[in-house]
Amino acid sequence: MSDRAPQRLLGESPVLADLLDRVSDLAPLNRPVLVIGERGTGKELVAERLHYLSSRWQQPLIKVNCAAISESLLDADLFGYEPGAFTGANRTHIGRFERAHEGTLFLDEVGTMSAPLQEKLLRLIEYGEFERLGGQKTLTVDVRIVAATNEDLPRLANTDHFRRDLLDRLAFDVLTLPPLRARQGDIRLLAEQFAIQMSSELGWSVFPGFTDSALETLSQHPFFGNVRELKNVVERSLYRWGHEDEPVDQLVLDPFDSPWRPRAESDDDVSLGDGDFVEQVARFEISLLEAALMRHDRHQGKAAEALGMTYHQFRSQLRKHGLIGGTRPKSH
Incomplete structure (x- = not known):
């Protein structure tokens, strides 16, 4: 079981409210879910919400970024290995699927997974079966898969870069997260929340607020980096502003500007x-x-x-x- 409380997806926009309603409807179902969205839109937070609203909430929530690990290491990391499986493998390693037994495994950037790993993942989703690297024994696990990507997986499937049958299995239902520019009404709410947190970190007694001009600038900015970019802008702007008794009037949207x-x-x-x-x-x-x-x-x-x-x-x-x-x- 995770020892960290789930973070909230903040916002009051209708598109976000509709998404959260669908998450609540999907959470109790023991089916794979595919979460799609641009970087910084909160795909991991959706995975957490799916887990903690399900009957598996007391069991492990295990996460892995498929793009951050090489194919051979990802295979060993997900499925585990037996002693002698490769040079240096001198003990049994329990993979993430086994560690997530009766819980949820969040596979981020699943579109980067190699064809052999896609084949092994398909078998696990269909039958709950797999073997550790170098092992002969077939193991079974009960794991709910929540996969995420910012790729156009149907296009990748049409060009044979992603297995169509795996896509069909992962996409029992698809949650597509709206970018921040489609949630313009949430920008002020999020900015103030990030600013309050940053004010506390800076040792300020209170967040002095933003000027109307600063809020207008925030509302007009496209934020292609989504919520992650907004958080960086707010935190960077507060520390550079440095006046806890004056509303923040200057925003540092581009730290490279010089x-x-x-x-x-x-x-x-x-x-x-x-x-x-x-x-x-x-x-x-x-x-x-x-x-x-x-x-x-x-x-x-x-x-x-x-x-x-x-x-x-x-x-x-x-x-x-x-x-x-x-x-x-x-x-x-």
Whole structure:
């Protein structure tokens, strides 16, 4: 049994409330669940909620990040091994599936799992059976699988990079987490919660609050890093602000922002890379605004004129992307 109390998914937005209702409905069912969402949206918190609302809540909740361990080590870590299974294996190692018996195993980044491991996972889900590396005895376990990914698994299955039959077994139901930009009403609630916690860590007697300008900047920022990025922004901004008796007015959205930051010669070229349509458009707009400001020594009027915009239109775009008041969004 885990000795840590589950963390809460904070928010009051309708999309989050609908998700939490589905989690509550799914939790009592002894079926695999697939949790999908961008990085920083809280997939691990959903797995915890599924576990602690189930009848397995007093049993172990074991977690593993499949992307953080090499294939050979992940095999040994999940399924265990017997002495002599490989060089250096001089004792029996109990894998995570055995340790999670009668509980829940959270497999994060399951889309990175190799084909041989996918085959072994499929067998375990279907029959509850497996063998340790180097072992001859078939073992059985009772484990609920909660898998998570930020990948498009159906697309990977269509291109033979993920087993279709395993996807079917994992996806008894799929919980897709909304990104923070779809929960805009939750940004203030989360920011204040993180700020209160950080104020305590800094030894402040009370959190002095945010100014309206700072809250507006937070609400307009796209937060492609989701809740994790918001938490970093809030905590970083409070410690740099340093005035416990004054509302926080300046946000540090980009810790790399510096006039002495090394820049490649091709920085004026817009390189979008991967990402969804909204993210790429935001990157493109930010790049145009930043390049115009750079060419005109941060003079907003001249930069606006260079882009064929009025001063007020230009200011509106700066505000939209959090580029006013010495703040800049996360560099892409």
